[in-house]
């Protein structure tokens with residue numbers, strides 16, 4: 001049967017080279033080729049089907065995830081996939097699993113915090129999956145407050161071992177993914193106790209389960225913590241609980257890059273900063289920022305395609321009704337999310353660069369950029385995951401009633417995504433870290449020159465009193481005008497917080513009292529980073545007909561949308577006047593009209609297969625209604641015409657004889 005493209009008329013409208021945009025989105029021709037090849041490989045293999053996920057019981061769902069993870073590994077081995085190809089394959093399989101934590105945290109923790117000898121011993125086993133690891137940091141009683149962890153690792157000089165112990169109920173490890181049912185090993189975080197002295201939290205490699213029959217080793221109590229939010233969704237993951245009862249491990253299983261314990265029981269601190277114990281979190285936060293654009297672009301692709309298919313009202317003389325994408329309200333909700341997906345893509349690329357840079361510096365014993373890397377990863381993780389979770393939910397609403405169906409893909413995407421606002425650092429707690437960094441920067445102005453993402457603070461005197469020069473709506477398209485407004489707002493909010501803090505005798509009390517304002521200042525700073533990196537990206541040469549122009553439109557939409565949304569900040573700090581705000585809004589409306597003909601092509605540039613999107617509303621050909629109709633009949637509830645339970649619960653109701661006059 002010939003495949004009809006119901007969105008062909010939309011694709012014909014586009015004004016730029018979509019293939020060139022696909023390469024910009026992927027990051028390079030190589031990255032595009034890799035993504036394209038692996039996503040098609042996964043989509044064409046029935047072993048990776050995922051359309052029944054929301055209908056399975058937890059046990060069946062979990063077993064199916066185990067099957068897929070094993071099948072993915074077999075595919076990787078059989079096809080001799082490289083590390084890069086294997087990572088892409090896991091991404092396109094698109095099912096949260098214990099492997100995420102094994103490859104995403106266990107391996108990086110050993111690489112980042114293990115000595116050379118420890119890496120040589122453990123990494124080959126992990127790379128071949130002869131051991132499966134998880135990252136066991138959070139406890140029932142403490143997640144954000146890592147210093148408050150209670151698990152202990154006490155050195156026993158008699159036997160040259162550590163004794164790992166959970167002294168209280170609240171010290172039970174709680175949440176680690178992969179721990180519940182699969183992991184054979186954990187990087188467990190525990191308080192290091194040597195000679196009766198507490199040296200703070202450190203990581204230890206602990207075997208949890210037998211490599212022969214998977215039973216927990218003596219002293220280990222381990223299991224799953226139970227069902228989580230949503231059908232299917234993150235329930236493919238075995239988040240676990242773990243208690244240690246005086247479990248002994250050899251001394252050399254303490255990760256010893258940051259600090260060491262000698263055979264004689266002496267504690268030694270290396271010349272690397274203690275904060276490197278938190279290094280795995282910095283790495284993962286950086287990957288979460290890159291993933292935010294993937295999750296948001298998925299939702300936006302679904303909502304954009306469906307908005308072009310869906311028609312409501314406006315029929316003239318019996319002609320077609322209006323495509324809902326043509327309503328200005330729909331555009332003002334959808335297009336900023338489309339622009340955000342691109343903005344997050346580029347900030348993810350930049351953050352990867354920053355992370356690689358700081359890692360190279362650390363290897364050369366240069367620790368100077370670590371505080372900035374921590375602030376950037378923490379703040380951008382917070383900002384992008386909050387916006388993405390909210391954006392996915394907005395996309396569901398943009399799809400009206402059908403968005404609420406699991407077959408739209410949006411409920412599961414939201415349920416899987418929303419814990420990103422909590423894991424790897426609660427988003428508010430992370431913004432407070434950024435705020436601390438900003439307050440330190442302001443307090444050291446004149447003493448220490450701010451560089452990198454806080455470089456704008458060198459011009460604080462100018463930024464405190466500059467006036468916005470915008471006179472016409474088009475003036476808002478000038479990158480310098482946009483940048484200065486965002487820099488002035490961020491600087492003024494930070495300086496105001498610092499001034500308010502100085503009124504407190506006790507700085508910690510002041511910080512707690514002003515924390516809501518400090519979080520807002522941190523948001524302003526992080527938004528400035530995203531805006532400035534998007535603008536910087538556009539200063540590069542970008543090949544392809546019309547590609548750069550489209551990106552300029554998206555950059556302006558992203559920036560002016562933020563300005564509009566946060567105009568309270570911009571007005572109250574005096575960075576702009578109500579007239580400027582009104583002109584910005586006029587310009588935004590005009591940009592929405594420019595993006596409209598290109599909207600479908602801009603989401604096609606994500607190059608997602610229908611398998612990966614997992615959404616009837618977002619399917620490439622836009623043939624939504626027949627697919628929705630067919631899918632309804634495949635629901636297990638429609639297996640029989642008369643439902644189970646009819647004779648027990650419906651028929652007796654219908655046949656009841658009630659002799660009440662009123663009824």
Ligand SMILES: CCCCCCCC/C=C\CCCCCCCCCCCC(=O)SCCNC(=O)CCNC(=O)[C@H](O)C(C)(C)COP(=O)(O)OP(=O)(O)OC[C@H]1O[C@@H](n2cnc3c(N)ncnc32)[C@H](O)[C@@H]1OP(=O)(O)O
Pocket residue numbers: 094095096100104135137138143144145146147177232233234275276278279281282288291292294295370371374412413416417422423424425426429433436
């Ligand atoms: C179903 C199918 C659908 C599929 C759809 C798929 C769509 C999905 C798309 C994407 C999916 C993404 C995939 C990702 C997979 C991830 C899986 C989940 C993994 C989750 C794992 C975890 O959660 S692990 C646990 C993480 N825990 C935390 O993050 C704890 C948070 N707390 C902290 O980080 C810290 O303790 C703190 C920062 C809050 C500490 O505060 P405190 O005041 O106590 O500080 P300290 O005294 O400890 O330190 C002070 C000093 O150190 C500096 N500092 C703090 N942290 C760091 C750091 N990390 N690096 C460097 N420096 C640091 C701090 O700034 C202070 O510096 P000063 O100079 O002294 O001020």
Ligand SMILES: Cc1cc2nc3c(=O)[nH]c(=O)nc-3n(C[C@H](O)[C@H](O)[C@H](O)COP(=O)(O)OP(=O)(O)OC[C@H]3O[C@@H](n4cnc5c(N)ncnc54)[C@H](O)[C@@H]3O)c2cc1C
Pocket residue numbers: 101135136137138141142143144145174175176177234239419422423424425426427428429432515
């Ligand atoms: C799906 C999922 C997967 C996870 N996977 C893992 C894993 O693999 N390994 C692992 O170790 N952990 C894992 N975690 C745990 C996760 O890292 C923690 O839940 C997270 O760090 C938040 O900590 P918390 O739960 O203690 O939140 P809390 O700190 O208890 O937060 C509760 C509320 O208090 C607020 N709050 C807390 N402290 C402050 C403060 N100082 N100032 C202002 N407000 C504050 C927060 O903003 C929040 O609103 C996972 C969690 C989830 C949901």
